Amino acid sequence: QVSLVESGGGLVPPGGSLRLSCVVHGSRLPLNPMGWYRQAPGKQRELIARAASGGSTDYANSMKGRVTISRDNAKNTMYLEMSGLKPEDTAVYYCNAFYCPSECTEIWGQGTQVTVSS
Numbered sequence: 001q002v003s004l005v006e007s008g009g010g011l012v013p014p015g016g017s018l019r020l021s022c023v024v025h026g027s028r029l030p031l032n033p034m035g036w037y038r039q040a041p042g043k044q045r046e047l048i049a050r051a052a053s054g055g056s057t058d059y060a061n062s063m064k065g066r067v068t069i070s071r072d073n074a075k076n077t078m079y080l081e082m083s084g085l086k087p088e089d090t091a092v093y094y095c096n097a098f099y100c101p102s103e104c105t106e107i108w109g110q111g112t113q114v115t116v117s118s
Contacts, residue, residue, distance in 0.1 A: 002097075003109075004025070006095045006111060014085060014087060017085065019081045020082070032052055035051065043091075048093070057069055086116060
């Protein structure tokens with residue numbers, strides 16, 4: 001069964017940067033689409049970045065210009081690079097992918113905590 005494992009979260013000061021990783025187990029990249037979401041306590045899960053077929057990408061307005069989604073197929077890993085972090089970016093960040101050998105199954109990681117605070 002395909003699974004996703006996130007890492008790279010932690011405590012970072014305002015204005016800082018962070019790189020999150022998502023390792024895909026059980027399937028080879030690319031999986032399309034793949035994306036990063038976040039969820040703050042008491043709030044709805046929010047799409048941050050998405051990578052679709054053909055290499056196209058899409059970013060949420062809340063973080064556009066401050067994030068980059070990328071993939072390293074050889075390492076079976078997807079990344080989310082973040083900079084200019086703000087306290088309101090504090091949330092659990094999740095990796096997401098659709099696995100479609102025939103029927104499509106949506107896969108979620110367990111999440112990694114990002115806390116932006118001085």
